[in-house]
Amino acid sequence: MDLRDYVWDLILIVVLVVSTLVLVLRLWQDLTIVIGATLMMLSLGGLFLSLGMKIRSLEENIIARERTMRVNLEEISASMNRKYDRTVDQLGEIVDSLTRRMYR
Template sequence: MEIREVIVDIVLTILLVVSTLVLVWRVWQDLTMAVAVTLMMLSLGGLFLSLGYKIQRLDASVIARERTMRVNLEEISNMMAQKYDNTVQHIDATVSDLSRRMYR
């Protein structure tokens, strides 16, 4: 994950923390409460960032599994087509052999 992808989330987290700090400082004017609420908002922002990262990892995992399944299905399809062709050739050979025996 590149920093360009999460820069908006980081900026919004910083904005969340700063606005919370200003709000608490103006309302209660208590340093302990302001720091506690700021840390709480910082952890909430970190939780959002972590959740976003996990969702992106899950999305990448689903895409990789889908790609793997597609490749496996192609291989199975090719293998089944080859078996079908072999079976048809065998049946054609058997039918032509029986036809030759019948006309003798």
């Protein structure tokens, strides 16, 4: 994962924190409220960022599993086609041998 994937998420977190600071601008007298609100918005932004990373990771895992399943299905299909062809050939040989026996 590249940092460029998360630029917009990081920008939105910064906007979230700045908007929180603007909202509590009148409460600068009480530093505890300002720090608490800022930490709360930072943790909320971090939560959103973490959730986005997990969703992207799950999406990549699903794509990898789908690709693996597709390859496995193709291999199974090729194997079944080979078995089908062998069975048809064997049945053809059996029918030929039976028809030869009947005409003798």
